[in-house]
Amino acid sequence: MTPTRSILFYTAAAALILIPGCKKSEERSASEKPAGTVLKVGIVTDVGGRGDQSFNDSALRGLELWAAGKKYTGTGYVDTTPAEVKATLPPDLAARTPPIEKLPGVTPLVLQSRAQEDYEPNLQLLADQGAGLIIGTGFMLENAIEAAAKRNPDSKFLLIDSPLLDAAGKPFTLPNVRTVVFKEEEGSFLVGAMAGLVSKDGRVGFVGGMEIPLIKKFEAGFKAGVRTTRPEATVLTAYTGSFNNVAAGKQVAQDLIAKGADVVFHAAGSDGLGVIQAVKDARAAGRQVYAIGVDSDQSHVAPDAVLTSMVKRVDLAVYETVRDLAAGRFTAGDAAWGLKEGGVTYAPVRIDFPQRAAVLEKVEDLRRQIIEGSIRVPATDADLASFKP
């Protein structure tokens, strides 16, 4: 070992020992140990953390409420009854077989990350505590999961929303890591189909955040969906160039609404709050406009204005992986979850509009066709160009 190398090594080693000690924001798991085998499942949130009403909350729901049957109260866990858990399941998951129910012995360990530097120490801490499965929510944890998985070959890992990527950006696999990504284009297709049917004037809008391949999947799916149910419709498209600027989202959405869009779908992170606000304002001014949310059910932001949301089922991906592990079926590798796997869907439609039942029936019919494989949903501009409804 050369001197420089050894210095690096010792610094890294010291950091590993010290950082978890001082930076933990651990939440106590249930102190009493249930009888039988205990399966510790750890989860490291990204900087959004608990309460983000989106990605992280969804992952936590899959682990704490569904798999462990526990509810987090702010100070600790309380046990829930199966009926309580059942009440949180959307209809399609409640009917799922095998049913979603508490898995015996699962004990959640949750570490929240305050900054990106927390990811790796948090993952390591969970490994040191003997977690059988360690879950990282969000593509931002990709590097940290990779490093932790290599260092702890005996622990199993689940990475949500990204495959493992090497230095050149090429996906690769590790024997102890499962990754789940979502076929956003399929969910976007369904909300696009709904937008096409709901739109009065045949003009709908799409607001993206940064123009990156991930967001392009939403756009391509959405446009294909609109084209399927309303071939003559125009999709006005705009990108805000950011994911953190609500004012930009609102400005862009107002522009689209001023140009006649009456259903606006956003895939723009925080900018999307501005999009929903723009729709809310337009409704207050007497226009019949709807917004479509993304990632989680955003209906609570503006119950009258949000038609539905394109939902990524992070909770389900977490739950199914825990179940696989508990049953000894854990397999490493990459998975892409679409409509068929229940990885994406649209949130329950809570508002009323003309022909509601017929619209929903048509959308459900399209869902069946995608699951059967008779519709292949495009995920890129190139695929979209050759897409024939």
Add this chain to the structure above:
Amino acid sequence: MLELLEALVWSTLEFAPALIFAALGAVLSERSGTVNVGVEGMMRVGAFAAAAFALVMPTPLAVLLGMAAGALFAAIHAVLCISWRSDQVISGMALNLVALAGITFLLESMFGPSTSPSIAQLGRSGFGPLAQVPLLRALSGHTALTWLAAVLALAFHLVLGRTPVGLRIRAVGEKPSAAATVGVDVIRLRYLCVIGSGALAGLGGAALSTATLDRFEHNMPAGLGFMAVAAMVFGRWSPLGAFGAAAFFAFGRAVQIGLESSFPSVSDVVPKGVLLALPYFLTLVVLTLQGKKSRAPAALGTPWEPEAR
């Protein structure tokens, strides 16, 4: 065509105020001789305070308290820079960091990590019959803040250029020792200007959380404060200049957005990043053309020390 123009004007009037208030705040502080790069942080404090107070009181009152919170936060800057004579840029940047972390902490402990609960927005005024006339329609449907921004800029211009107090502010920014010899209390005036600057920045932040959105969102103000400082420099440290520059930024953004959605083929020819950078690129061009004519207040960044004449 007329409709396109109308949409541009409407969008500019809607989104410029937050930037204008903050830019005017920056001008007020810097004309009195104190560098203020902490505008971003002061906006954040104002935005959060307005949204939090609006939960328990009428929104216009909460906006005033948002201003007060911005002013209070700026008072720290005043103490550091004027009384303790610390480096003004470092103090401003430190305040930005404190606001980023501190407000995040407050938000999480009070409401959760992403947003505050929704509040009643500031009212929007329709202009009755005016709302039917093409083009003039663009003036209708804004909050009072839009008009306040214009009035404030003009009033600030008049006060700074035409009144004794304006002369004193300019004097302590250009040559504080000269002002002190004729009996101007340099320290006190600078304090007032920095605190006033915080109030204006706080108002800009409150505009985001009470007019643009109906809640505080954890990323606010997402760099707007730095754009305000740029607008101040672009506007050559004058109130009307900063007003014009801020309005120009907002207009440039509206043009870019309008272009993209109305003429999607533009983005096939011009990369999207170029379009996004267009207003700022134009700013650079204008600043380059202005050359040496753009001049900051002479005593800007120099703490006032009565003993060192």
